[in-house]
Amino acid sequence: MTDAPTPQGQERDITTADSLRLRIRETGTAGPPVILVHGNFASRRWWTDQLASQPEDMRLIALDLPNFGASDRLPGTPNLDGYAAAVGATLDALGIDAAILVGHSLGAGVVERFALSAPQRVLGMVLMDGAPPEGLPRPEEQYAMLASFIGQREMLAAALAPMAATRTPPYWEELLDDAVAMAPEAYEGNARALGTATLPAAPVTWESPVLVLHGALDPLITADMAAATARHWPGATLESWPDVGHSPQIEQPERFLSRLTTFVKEAAMT
Numbered sequence: 001m002t003d004a005p006t007p008q009g010q011e012r013d014i015t016t017a018d019s020l021r022l023r024i025r026e027t028g029t030a031g032p033p034v035i036l037v038h039g040n041f042a043s044r045r046w047w048t049d050q051l052a053s054q055p056e057d058m059r060l061i062a063l064d065l066p067n068f069g070a071s072d073r074l075p076g077t078p079n080l081d082g083y084a085a086a087v088g089a090t091l092d093a094l095g096i097d098a099a100i101l102v103g104h105s106l107g108a109g110v111v112e113r114f115a116l117s118a119p120q121r122v123l124g125m126v127l128m129d130g131a132p133p134e135g136l137p138r139p140e141e142q143y144a145m146l147a148s149f150i151g152q153r154e155m156l157a158a159a160l161a162p163m164a165a166t167r168t169p170p171y172w173e174e175l176l177d178d179a180v181a182m183a184p185e186a187y188e189g190n191a192r193a194l195g196t197a198t199l200p201a202a203p204v205t206w207e208s209p210v211l212v213l214h215g216a217l218d219p220l221i222t223a224d225m226a227a228a229t230a231r232h233w234p235g236a237t238l239e240s241w242p243d244v245g246h247s248p249q250i251e252q253p254e255r256f257l258s259r260l261t262t263f264v265k266e267a268a269m270t
Contacts, residue, residue, distance in 0.1 A: 013070075016089035023070035024063045024090065027051050031058040032123060032268060033096050034260070037087060038062070039105025039247075040190045041160060043069030043178035046104065048171050049253030050260070058100075058264045063090050065110065067183040067190075078189035080106075080197045084113035091121060100267055102126040102260065104249065105163075105220075106190060108229075109197065115208075116200055124209040124267035125233075126260065129218050129246050132225040133232045137195035147188040153180050162219050165245040167252075202233050209267050210236035213259070215244035215251070 011025040025044050036047045044062035051060055065083050066074035074082050087110060091099060098121045103111030108130025115122045149155050156179045161168075169175075210233040214226035223240060230238035241248060241255075248256045
């Protein structure tokens with residue numbers, strides 16, 4: 001597609017070396033690149049408020065992972081390693097050697113796996129309400145329930161509402177559009193991937209800063225799970241926001257952008 005300026009930055013498609021078409025939206029030109037990786041049933045639009053800020057001290061790039069939003073489907077069974085490879089392919093397509101990575105929910109696990117596969121390309125990580133290192137298994141009946149959501153907008157709306165419980169953004173209907181558009185095999189497949197994907201140990205030589213951000217009102221990820229993620233990464237900082245649920249970037253967008261800006265500045269000094 002042709003580049004088209006939007007209120008939330010510049011939107012376009014990129015093509016990876018293996019011919020995968022991915023939709024990205026970016027804003028800002030100066031400072032380090034920051035890759036924003038969404039969660040399950042989500043898309044680049046979950047970063048709408050941050051992309052609207054047009055920062056002068058960092059380059060924000062939000063992508064639709066394969067199987068999500070306006071991007072191509074990922075061949076084969078949905079898996080976190082495949083999504084992580086797409087993050088690396090995005091960096092390659094944009095000519096970026098290394099970046100700060102921000103992952104939300106499923107996206108946190110994606111970011112972590114990319115970091116383990118290519119630590120030299122990660123300047124820092126912000127991990128928000130992601131699954132713990134041992135994975136996030138569900139009762140078998142929940143996988144069948146997720147499969148029943150395919151194409152069911154009202155059911156998806158009810159399921160996603162608790163994931164941004166303290167604020168319904170004005171672009172909520174667009175978020176639902178993208179949830180419905182997720183690849184059918186990913187409805188159940190993503191959940192099974194999260195349930196079985198144990199995170200390999202982080203290298204003891206890991207030095208890039210890691211911020212683990214947890215919303216204390218999160219109905220999905222507990223404080224103990226967030227603490228386990230922080231323990232996994234040497235030197236990680238754990239922050240809990242008492243008045244936020246599963247999606248800090250939507251529920252308190254200005255506060256999140258301020259914290260991200262501070263993190264980027266700190267990462268640039270390490």
